[in-house]
Amino acid sequence: MGIGDIVVRKSYGKDITFKIIDIKEVENEVIYVLKGINIRIIADSPSGDLEVVRADFSGEKDQIFNRQVNNRIKKIISDRNEFTRIQKAPKITPTKELMFGRPGKILHVDGDATYMENCLKVYKQLGLDAVGQVIPEREQPLKVIELVKQIKPDIVVLTGHDGIAKDASNYMDLENYRNSKYFVESVASLRDYNSSYDELVIFAGACQSCYEKILDAGANFASSPNRVLIHCLDPVFVCEKIAYTNIDKVVPIHEVLENTITGIKGIGGLQTRGKYREGFPKSPFVS
Template identity: 35%
Template sequence: MPLEIGDLVTRYSYNEDILFRITRIHNDGTYELKGEDLRLVADAPHEDLNKIDDDERAKREKEQQKKEEQCYHLFRQDFRLLREKSDYEMSPNYSTTSPLYFEMRGRVLHLDGDPAYLQKCKLMYERLGIPVYGAHMKETEMQNQVASLLEMVQPEILVITGHDAYSEAQGSQRDKKAYRHSYAFAQAVREARKVVPQLDDLIIFAGACQSYFETLIRAGANFASSPARVNIHALDPVYIAAKVSMTPFMNRVQLYEILRNTLSGDDGLGGIDTKGVLRRGMPLRDETEM
């Protein structure tokens, strides 16, 4: 069966659990693969790959959309609870149907090594009402561009993500050489911390599938992947950034709650105590624009 760049495939050796797209064919006949919904890159020989037909593709896409919608509705439920609490704190009469205050949600700078994933994430930010500036670049270039982008965008939240993978054949989980892009992510975090050192002045998420969680946290990230070296969904960084963006700055982001609504859970994502960045103001006027 001939295979070409752009084909959707699964791997027999992993029970066809993940849907990949072929991104490159190496001279030795191996294929470079990119997860269609997971932030994972891999290599595989021709005999390990099964090309997916349109019916199977539609079935898998429907399953993924169902999972994403479930997470979205959980997030919206959390947001409604936050809004009710804000209404109570900011309104003299809690029974009022119209809030008397305005909100300034945290702005996100999202650096992504994959343009398709970046577009998917930007659509979700828009759906959630989170202001975002997105930039696509290679993972290895992020450390060179993050400082100037921080100066230009002035965000409260920075997301550094793309593709990653851990290879046991390349070393132990404590060996940075065993990871495809974890070291590049960590370097980008360090460069960002040179610009904004304080953990609560710039909230950073860093990592992708199977990333070196401990190194990313030590580098200065507030949230990172992947504690159990598992795969994470393309939208997981968005949900974490959105939760921080809509949590008032006087409150701590509850780690359990923030992980509960992700598709990967605490095997794929973790973090440290962090404040929210939402700011509220009064009075509310029709012409108020923030």
């Protein structure tokens, strides 16, 4: 087995597929460092517990996640097509054919290039204007403000990898987390730059992140309330709901979470105003 191979763990019933991202030796034993294909998880495993599989192999949990993702995408597009609320003006009745709109612009900063690529594909499927930047978690607090100044997004996502120490007893101590402190620092910097939760919407966190501290720093949405692993596309589905909700509506948090894969155990947050602006009339020169 080598770096880049796709593997499953036999002791877990081959439920989740991983990619080998590093190989190290610990006390004369070869240990493989694994990254989840769909779940934002980093794990260690000895060679005896691993089995190499084809790149298109899907474990039981992977198959469930894939079905959930496909169903979420279909539901989102279906719901969006059905939503035709129009504000009527005196003497002029806007017709659906002449209406157009602009969803909120998204800046997605991810510590993992593979997850970033997967997220950008789904943003495109959902008709979202998203710019992706791959930046290691520890560098995000140093670079996010300049990116926001350049890109001028309505919504910012800060994610990557995280995790809580196995022997941790204090779930509020940032030192017990792999990267939560960097997400907290990034969010705090963004709120210093723009304090309005309506003008700049922020999602921050990854698997098992310190949910409470990230929200306290100023995020609209964060992971992970129950310190569980989150799906790599959960931030995308949160952003879609905000980006395509009209600016005259504050979205109840339970509606934001309905389309996520992980649900309330993995994602939470605050009521947030939508970022979609309707326009009228549509230009006859634009297809």
